[in-house]
Amino acid sequence: MADLYDWVNDRLGIMPGLVYVVRRKIPADVNWLYTFGSATLFLFLVQALTGGLLAIYYSPSPDHAYASIQYIMNDVTYGSLVRGIHHWSASGMVLLVVAHMLRVFFTGAYKYPREMSWMVGVVLLVLTLAFGFTGYLLPWDEKAYWATVVGTNIAGAMPLVGDWTVRLLRGGADLGVLTLNRFYAMHVMLLPMAATVLISVHVAMVIRQGISYPPRRDE
Template structure:
């Protein structure tokens, strides 16, 4: 082993196989020269999640999830906290970007046939991730506790209340009672800042494990062209 700093660390931690699995992955021969921007959408989604986690933690330092203080604490973040307006703005736009990017990534996976065998589980975990991302956007919307947030949540929870059979139960579960109030705000804050991010992080871990384990797929058309032709096959 070389007598360098990297060599010293490698000799003790043996990180090379991990680096190879994470960063030096092979792509299918059929994809050579055909990897493009579409394949960056998953990683872009991942980056928005990291940005949201960091800016979200920064916001929790000054936000107060009670009806008496929520609105004022957001005004405080916007007008008094150093760079508060910037951090809140980044959190807001990263949230919008994450919803759009998750959707576009799912579209790319669908149009490229990447959901097929053996990647069905990656797709199913992806669908759960998409639902959680929407849940995160919905619960975050109430937190500023202004008129727009309040009435949007009244409408949103009413929609959930319209679910057949379990509607009434869902409505009460989300609101913490019959009407929107202090318990709703606390519940939404807990979901938005703790429960949903923890679930998203766990599922992203499983999603990426599957992506790394199975490798990236080639679209069926390119994969077909890359293998020897079957006699009489049209390409």
């Protein structure tokens, strides 16, 4: 390991920085509630990996989407396992991100100097929910179709911009090929890129500032 360390460091000079990140000190009295952020990050990586594998067989067109999911479930080796992990991790990520936000709120960690971590976090929360909303349509079965009809109708209830938003989401008045393509592009390209950038910024801020001290009764 020492040789590998020297070999990489001779060329890039980044090893002391990486060691600092991994071995930096954290408050002695943090507890399990402080692991929700890292657990969310872990599930995000699980989603990226399993989603990439699913994309090898999934076909984002109304003619083939449903059949491609059936193929993944019944014929692809470990296909149902990979899809199952993607399905349950999606719900797990929503639960964990909310748990993480509640921990941050109730320990007052959103206050000075961590307001920017909180604001980036709010956008990450919206992105996490958008992942769920766009992913739900992709199986293109009855449940997916009607859930998206209802979800987009709710957006249509907004004053002034409601109709415009529905047409933007659906790519027209009704659900069809454009809707599925838009949701797929969001789900596998735009949202992952945005989330990767923002999670990197979020974690960089945590490393720079350190994790906040748990509140103490007398202070």
